[in-house]
Structures are given as C-alpha cells and as structure tokens.
Amino acid sequence: MIPAIVWCVQRITGALLVILLIAHFWVEHFVSENLRRGDLTYDAIRARIMNPAWQAIDIAFLLIALVHGLSGARNIVMDYSRIGRRGARFVTAILCAVGAVWAWWGVAAFANLK
Amino acid sequence: MNSYQVQIRRSSPGHSYVRSYHVTSAERMTVLDALFRIQAEQDSSLAFRCACRVGMCGTCAMSINRVPRLACKTRISALDSPVVTLAPLPNFPVIHDLVVSLEPFFEQWKRIRPALRGSPSDTLAIILPDPDISRKRDCITCGICYAACGVKASHADYLGPAAINRAFLRVHDPRDSARQQRLKILNDEWSGVWRCHTQFNCTALCPKKIDLTETIGRFKRTLLVS
C-alpha cells in the first residue's frame, strides 16, 4: 500500500508543482512594474505577502515542493542497494527531519511581517 | 568479404585483459560464427557459451560493441564497424572470458515463485489465448534485460524485468493460487516493481521483443488500486 502511495504522491505533487510554479513565476516576474524590472525589495512584494491567503498558498507550495523533492532524493538513495534496507529506513528518517526543519524556515519567514 | 578485428575482453580469475583476433567474414556471418572460427583456428582457449545457435535458447548473450545482444543473432556486417568489441554481459559475475554466472538472475527469478502453484480445487481450466499476455511467454531467460537495466547496475536486490515479467504470467493465470504471495514480493519498495524507473533499456534490447517496461508498469497500476 505504502510504496504505491509514495509513488503516486510523487506524480501528483509533480503535476501540482507545474501549475504552482507557473503561477509563482508569473506573480514574481510580471505582476508589478518593479518586479518586471527585476527590482526585488521588501516593498515590491509587501502588498502580496501581507495577505494571509498568499502566505497560506506560499506555505502550501513549499510543503508540496519539499515532499516532492525529498521523496525524489530518497528514491535516488534507494537505488543503491549497498546501503541496505536498514540504511534506507535511516535515510528516510533523516530526510523527514531535514524536511521538517526546512518547512519551519519557510513558515518562520512570515513571522515578523510589517 | 571483409576483414574484422575482434577485440575480446578475456579473463581468468583475478586477471583481465583484451585480446584481438582477425576474422575474414563469410556471407551472413554472425558474431557466434566468428567466435567458432577464432576458437577453432586461432585460440582454442577462448571460452564462451552457446547452444541452439538460432536465437531460441538465450545462452550466447554477451556485450557486443557495448550493447548486450545474442551473439547468434547479430550479423557482423550489421554492426557497421571494422572493429567488434566483445565483453561478458554486464551486471553479472564473470567466470571466465565471455562466460558469466547467471546465478543473480535466477536468484531473483526464484523469488517470485516461477512455478505455477495449483489451485485447491481440481477443476479443469480452459484458458483462452490472450494476445496481450501471450507475447510475454516468449522469455528465453537470456539475461539481456538484466544486463542492460540501469537499476540493476547499482541494486543487487532489485527483481529485474525478467522475474517481474514471469510473475505477471503467474498472477494472470486463473489456475494459480499464490497470487497474494507474489504480489507481496512485487510490492516491496526496496526490491520490487517500484525500483523500475522506466528507462526502457530492457524493452529496447529484449531479443523476443517483450514490452517489459509495460509489464512492470501494469503491476504498478495494479498495486496502486489494490
């Protein structure tokens, strides 16, 4: 059951990321005059980033990207039988921990918005 | 009539080297024909395996110009090169010269319980031929798919295309009673169908033209919904 779900989640998150990335690219490069010029400043993104809805979308985006990316990294490691089944479980635990810290960084970025 | 240089990666335990031989080709000469010539006329110590010589047994599989193929089915002229490089099949332990041990292949083969496990009831089953499945019966256990698989190159425990393909035949056989057992082995994330990354090397090189990647893909979809 589980390996099938992991495999399926990888495809689904991948597809979602394509859509989210297009939207992200659009919003960050084409929406305001500043951004079109390539001027990235706090003020340039302020209006959007203060909105809790956008924060939620950004966090969801990061979580989906982390699941897809770290799951992919785990897949690479699983292809080398030298680490053994126990080694693979260990690597999975490490990647989960890394993912948790990484996610926290992303969420904590929105902590002090003015 | 062309002259070919045949470079063979030979070895005896602990010692590996390349030896070159010159062969004048005859019409429709295959790599296996060339090997027979070399062994008979130039170097009787050359070791290689063969049996049927007509592409039915799978015994003469080897690396020909760095592509795993059957030596008896590969015409020297079709290689389009004056130099023919022969080496033992990759991903297998080498015994001597071009002879490899197929132990790892059959270890995985046995894991999926290749024999039909009879059903408890003794009713006679009439099985209509299914073109979808028929072609998958053609496997001659040559080991080429195993040799070409990118995952097998780094993963000693992965089942490999041939074993998964044979499991497919058993799982789809209405007389078989070990379906759940086989699916469990195939479903193993570490060594089962999930290790396949659709590289298609196996499908491209199977001498019996079995669509192995498709077989594995079917299992992935089956295991997803079950």
Add this chain to the structure above:
Amino acid sequence: MKLLLRKYAGPFSGMLAHLIQRATGLLLLVYLFLHVRTIYALRGGPAAFDRAVAGFRSPLFKLLEIALLAVVILHALNGLRITLIDLGAKHAAQRRLFAWSLGAGALIFLAGAIPLFLSSVLGR
C-alpha cells in the same frame, strides 16, 4: 550508473532522460534550499531583506536565473513525460514524447528567458 555508462553504449531509450531528471532534481533541491534561506530574511524586516537580495540584480545573477528556468523546464517536462508513461504510454510513444518535450521545452524556455533577459538589460 557510471559503471553502466562505461559498459553500455545504448540504446538510451529512457536512460538519459532518467539521469537528466535526477541531476536537475538535485540541482533544484539545492536551489530551493538557497531560496528558502533567502526568503527567511523577511523575518528581519525590510532593511534586512533588501540587503539580503541586493546582490540579485547583478548580471551574473540574472544569467543564473535564466539557467534556473532551463533546469526547471527540463525537469517539469520530463516529469510529465514520465507520468504519461506511468499511465500507459508505450515504448515507441515515449521516444516521441521525449523529442517533443525537448522541442516544447526549448520554446517555453525562450518565452520565459527572453523577457527576463530583456528586463534586466532594459530596466537599468
């Protein structure tokens, strides 16, 4: 993987695509790390954030951004191709898909890279 490349000369029906997928995936993970760490500077307020992103206007950086776009497109299109295979596309189809995805990828890349490039040049 490297071992096999020395002993194997093809056909590379899907093997190169697979390697590209892994390489681009790892690159993107590295990028994501840098990106999240940079955005973390928001926490320090406007001054801190602007300082952290000041270096992003340099021409080298713009070129790297365009390179990033290429990496993303490669990984995304290849990923979509793999998903199609997982849904049942056959061997012959997947080779065509790979060729098409390279072509479509090039077009999409240009569609994104040219505005980026022009804005960084004209916007000065």
